[in-house]
Amino acid sequence: MIEFFGWEMPVEFSGVIDEHLAVRQKAGLFDVSHMGEIIISGRQALDFVQYLTPNDAARLTPEKAQYSCLTTPQGTFVDDLLVYCLGPEKYLLVVNCSNSDKDYEWILSHKKGFEVEVENKSDDYTQLALQGPRALEILKPLIDVNLEEMKAFGSNWGEIEGEEVLVSRTGYTGEDGFEVYTLSIRPEKIWDTILERGKEFGVVPVGLGARDTLRLEARLMLYGNDIDETTTLLEAGLGWLVKFEKGEFLGKGALLKQKEEGIKRRLVGFELIEKGIARQHYPVFVEGKKVSEVDSGTFSPYLKKSIGLTYLPVEYKEIGTEFEVGIRDKKVKARVVPTPFYKRGEKG
Amino acid sequence: MYPDDFYYTKDHEWIQVKGDKATVGITDFAQKQLGDVVYVELPEVGKKLEFHQSMGVVESVKAVSDVYSPVSGEVLEVNKGLNDSPELVNQDPHGKGWFIRLKVKDEAELEKLMSASEYEEFIEGIEE
Numbered sequence: 299m300i301e302f303f304g305w306e307m308p309v310e311f312s313g314v315i316d317e318h319l320a321v322r323q324k325a326g327l328f329d330v331s332h333m334g335e336i337i338i339s340g341r342q343a344l345d346f347v348q349y350l351t352p353n354d355a356a357r358l359t360p361e362k363a364q365y366s367c368l369t370t371p372q373g374t375f376v377d378d379l380l381v382y383c384l385g386p387e388k389y390l391l392v393v394n395c396s397n398s399d400k401d402y403e404w405i406l407s408h409k410k411g412f413e414v415e416v417e418n419k420s421d422d423y424t425q426l427a428l429q430g431p432r433a434l435e436i437l438k439p440l441i442d443v444n445l446e447e448m449k450a451f452g453s454n455w456g457e458i459e460g461e462e463v464l465v466s467r468t469g470y471t472g473e474d475g476f477e478v479y480t481l482s483i484r485p486e487k488i489w490d491t492i493l494e495r496g497k498e499f500g501v502v503p504v505g506l507g508a509r510d511t512l513r514l515e516a517r518l519m520l521y522g523n524d525i526d527e528t529t530t531l532l533e534a535g536l537g538w539l540v541k542f543e544k545g546e547f548l549g550k551g552a553l554l555k556q557k558e559e560g561i562k563r564r565l566v567g568f569e570l571i572e573k574g575i576a577r578q579h580y581p582v583f584v585e586g587k588k589v590s591e592v593d594s595g596t597f598s599p600y601l602k603k604s605i606g607l608t609y610l611p612v613e614y615k616e617i618g619t620e621f622e623v624g625i626r627d628k629k630v631k632a633r634v635v636p637t638p639f640y641k642r643g644e645k646g
Numbered sequence: 647m648y649p650d651d652f653y654y655t656k657d658h659e660w661i662q663v664k665g666d667k668a669t670v671g672i673t674d675f676a677q678k679q680l681g682d683v684v685y686v687e688l689p690e691v692g693k694k695l696e697f698h699q700s701m702g703v704v705e706s707v708k709a710v711s712d713v714y715s716p717v718s719g720e721v722l723e724v725n726k727g728l729n730d731s732p733e734l735v736n737q738d739p740h741g742k743g744w745f746i747r748l749k750v751k752d753e754a755e756l757e758k759l760m761s762a763s764e765y766e767e768f769i770e771g772i773e774e
Binding site: 599 | 707
């Protein structure tokens with residue numbers, strides 16, 4: 299167990315590689331209750347969410363969630379998050395554990411002029427994630443929601459073991475799967491039921507270690523590593539979620555300006571050509587000159603090579619560009635590769 | 647679990663001495679702490695190592711860790727099998743997962759190391 303922002307969490311159960319491959323091939327169950335939940339409600343809840351986040355929250359319904367973020371006026375990240383519409387005047391923001399207090403304060407500080415209520419419910423919600431190609435089969439008979447018809451990022455309310463849950467077809471692994479939120483005082487019932495039912499499908503409990511290797515193979519961002527208050531959405535490659543046409547929002551001006559002028563650096567995926575493992579904060583050299591650091595880096599259990607993410611000057615962002623990563627006293631060759639590193643459906 | 651004819655270090659290496667030659671690896675406790683080992687960097691054959699000098703690096707998915715030479719000596723051989731099968735360190739840390747063979751320079755240095763029972767006591771203290 300390790301201490302993770304005040305939560306006691308297991309890094310691994312049977313081993314990072316075992317758990318990682320189980321999620322890619324069968325299914326894995328994660329306890330991600332450390333994630334933060336903030337509720338925005340009231341007459342102007344939608345307007346307020348629209349102002350705080352760059353994606354178009356008007357497209358949300360109680361059956362549809364979306365990936366977005368909280369932006370600074372500079373177009374950088376306060377946090378990245380999922381937005382759920384719980385009703386016409388009620389939205390749930392699922393934020394990073396390490397940021398939930400900061401996000402809550404940030405949201406409160408911008409509330410002036412909006413008729414809304416903001417509640418930090420992070421300590422009340424339990425969040426579980428069931429991920430992997432067998433996730434649907436495992437969860438389907440346990441819940442009174444038609445999961446088969448639920449699209450990616452779909453969501454709905456239902457019951458598991460008599461406990462009310464919000465379920466969505468979302469996750470942080472690059473696999474098909476579901477996330478389940480509940481305010482139940484006995485959430486372990488749900489955990490146990492899923493593990494029991496999933497046994498014949500090969501489900502395993504998964505810790506923080508494999509959560510990180512899975513998300514990195516799928517090029518899903520980790521706040522604090524790949525994105526933070528110094529990186530913009532466009533630099534991170536998340537321009538697709540910025541809906542400039544939707545109206546005013548925090549950071550719009552800065553992002554528009556950057557879009558017109560062009561970015562100077564871009565987050566790229568790389569793999570090491572030579573032996574070694576590139577880890578966070580290792581220096582990155584282009585033509586012998588240090589230009590950045592590794593933001594995320596690991597051994598990819600599925601691809602069996604060393605992969606990572608780093609910000610490179612845009613003139614070097616093309617696929618195939620070679621550069622070097624400093625590993626201890628050596629400079630090890632790396633190459634820009636397409637991301638996501640792993641895409642589901644590619645396996646035989 | 648921990649063979650009686652090995653010596654152990656506080657950095658979780660083991661050394662087995664036969665005559666003036668020795669085999670060195672990392673302990674079962676170390677491999678469990680590291681988790682899945684995916685890469686091992688070993689010294690050149692012929693390299694002269696000092697007592698407690700860094701002789702290599704072991705990388706697991708989770709972490710990277712230096713490995714130190716338990717005694718002074720010259721590297722006679724390295725375990726090439728770890729290049730293709732680093733998982734041997736997890737599967738058989740006290741056997742097929744050995745790291746290097748050494749020509750021991752000064753046998754007296756072994757007295758600075760722990761016996762199996764001392765090492766077991768040492769790791770119990772860590773686990774508590």
